Amino acid sequence: MTTTIEVGMLGLGTVGSGVVERLTRSAAKIEQTQGIRLHLAAVAVNHLNAPRTVQLPIGTRLTDSLTNVVCDRKIQLVIEVMGTVATAKKAIVAALNQGKAVVTANKDLIATAGPELAALAKKQGCDLFYEASVAGGIPILRTLTDSYVTDNVQAVSGIINGTANYMLSAMATGQSYEQALATAQATGYAEADPTNDVAGIDAAYKLMILSRFAFGQELSLPQIAPTGITHLSASVCRLAAENGWQIKLLAQIQRHGSGLYCRVAPVAVPVDQPLSQINGVQNAVAVQSEAIGTSLYTGPGAGSTATANSVLNDVLVAAKHLINGYRMIRNQKRSVSLTVTRFDQLPQTYLGIGPVAPEAVKYYANEADFSVKTIADDCYQITGLSAVKRKKLRANLPLTLIPIAGTTDWKQVTENSITSPINVAI
Numbered sequence: 001m002t003t004t005i006e007v008g009m010l011g012l013g014t015v016g017s018g019v020v021e022r023l024t025r026s027a028a029k030i031e032q033t034q035g036i037r038l039h040l041a042a043v044a045v046n047h048l049n050a051p052r053t054v055q056l057p058i059g060t061r062l063t064d065s066l067t068n069v070v071c072d073r074k075i076q077l078v079i080e081v082m083g084t085v086a087t088a089k090k091a092i093v094a095a096l097n098q099g100k101a102v103v104t105a106n107k108d109l110i111a112t113a114g115p116e117l118a119a120l121a122k123k124q125g126c127d128l129f130y131e132a133s134v135a136g137g138i139p140i141l142r143t144l145t146d147s148y149v150t151d152n153v154q155a156v157s158g159i160i161n162g163t164a165n166y167m168l169s170a171m172a173t174g175q176s177y178e179q180a181l182a183t184a185q186a187t188g189y190a191e192a193d194p195t196n197d198v199a200g201i202d203a204a205y206k207l208m209i210l211s212r213f214a215f216g217q218e219l220s221l222p223q224i225a226p227t228g229i230t231h232l233s234a235s236v237c238r239l240a241a242e243n244g245w246q247i248k249l250l251a252q253i254q255r256h257g258s259g260l261y262c263r264v265a266p267v268a269v270p271v272d273q274p275l276s277q278i279n280g281v282q283n284a285v286a287v288q289s290e291a292i293g294t295s296l297y298t299g300p301g302a303g304s305t306a307t308a309n310s311v312l313n314d315v316l317v318a319a320k321h322l323i324n325g326y327r328m329i330r331n332q333k334r335s336v337s338l339t340v341t342r343f344d345q346l347p348q349t350y351l352g353i354g355p356v357a358p359e360a361v362k363y364y365a366n367e368a369d370f371s372v373k374t375i376a377d378d379c380y381q382i383t384g385l386s387a388v389k390r391k392k393l394r395a396n397l398p399l400t401l402i403p404i405a406g407t408t409d410w411k412q413v414t415e416n417s418i419t420s421p422i423n424v425a426i
């Protein structure tokens, strides 16, 4: 027996078009294997007469009124793929208030208003899913929800901004920051205003969502205080690459005792570690857990088809719940309250790159009590650098200091720990 679910969609851009295409392609398979017919009743857009890359199914209503979709009594499930924060929030609130299930790809909204929307969804007994909001095509949120139930996640570390990763990969092969950004924009991998991507804000938003799923902990943007890639030069990336490290914009979160340590910043990843091999617009999320050890999930972090696939998987789960009358599934961990600290507050080993004579670095090493190893001309490995010493070194020498993955010195925090310290290089 086939049950029809009436679906409405807000947005018909990159992701929305992908949803229509995937829905059309997989309709027969979904009907055969799941017994569900997803009927796209209406789609809302901003510009009614703008040219479209996909053809809507016969009978699908195209409208420029969001209300026309979210207040349609027949529509049971709303897909929000239009972006924006305030407008999308208003539309999602309206849909949930009318008992509709909601699927969204909107990371900016979910990072900042996720708990509020989740509370409303719970109150209304509706599903609210947002798999596509983190790492596009990689089903990382559902994996964290379903596959780590009996396990204990210790750390999550990811390359979750394709634009920054594309630029860093290009800079490691010699392109300047400006060239890398221009190429990313010309190929559609960077937006006209790339601020959120290059400043680490987009990665921080996604880390906020990952933190809920991995640890049940809310994080704010000021707590993460992301460092982007704008201060990096091609020579820094190239020198690091020539000497055994790839610089990656890593988003990291790690449980340690009663504390949670987070970071969104460029990190030097040793070339023998899997994350160093994730290049271009690929995304990857490494999960360190008690039972499994390290598992790495890689795939396209954006793009029409891959992102739409994540959206559609959420749609199917919500559709099944609508049919079975089973809702209110917990789609993130029970909230906890851990002390949040940034990794950069702990001593660790840094890669120091810049036009500085070895004698000058050694002078400061003796004075401030840290050790230094010369790797190559203008390239140093500096061990045991605390936040205070780092500030002093930076104030006195023109070095770009990049933390080396997996070198945090946990000795200072072990007294409060209930778990043994691990250094998650990943």
Ligand SMILES: NC(=O)c1ccc[n+]([C@@H]2O[C@H](COP(=O)([O-])OP(=O)(O)OC[C@H]3O[C@@H](n4cnc5c(N)ncnc54)[C@H](OP(=O)(O)O)[C@@H]3O)[C@@H](O)[C@H]2O)c1
Pocket (backbone or CB within 6 Å): 010, 011, 012, 013, 014, 015, 016, 044, 045, 046, 047, 048, 050, 064, 066, 080, 081, 082, 083, 084, 087, 105, 106, 107, 108, 132, 133, 136, 301, 302, 303, 304, 307
């Ligand atoms: N692109 C990706 O690869 C990707 C990956 C993961 C997550 N996401 C997220 O998915 C969402 C959509 O991204 P996108 O790249 O598909 O955006 P997009 O290409 O810019 O498309 C946005 C769509 O929303 C419509 N829209 C915007 N404001 C509207 C309003 N007030 N009322 C009605 N329709 C409105 C636009 O209408 P018109 O076409 O008429 O202008 C357009 O069709 C965003 O939240 C984004 O962060 C995107």
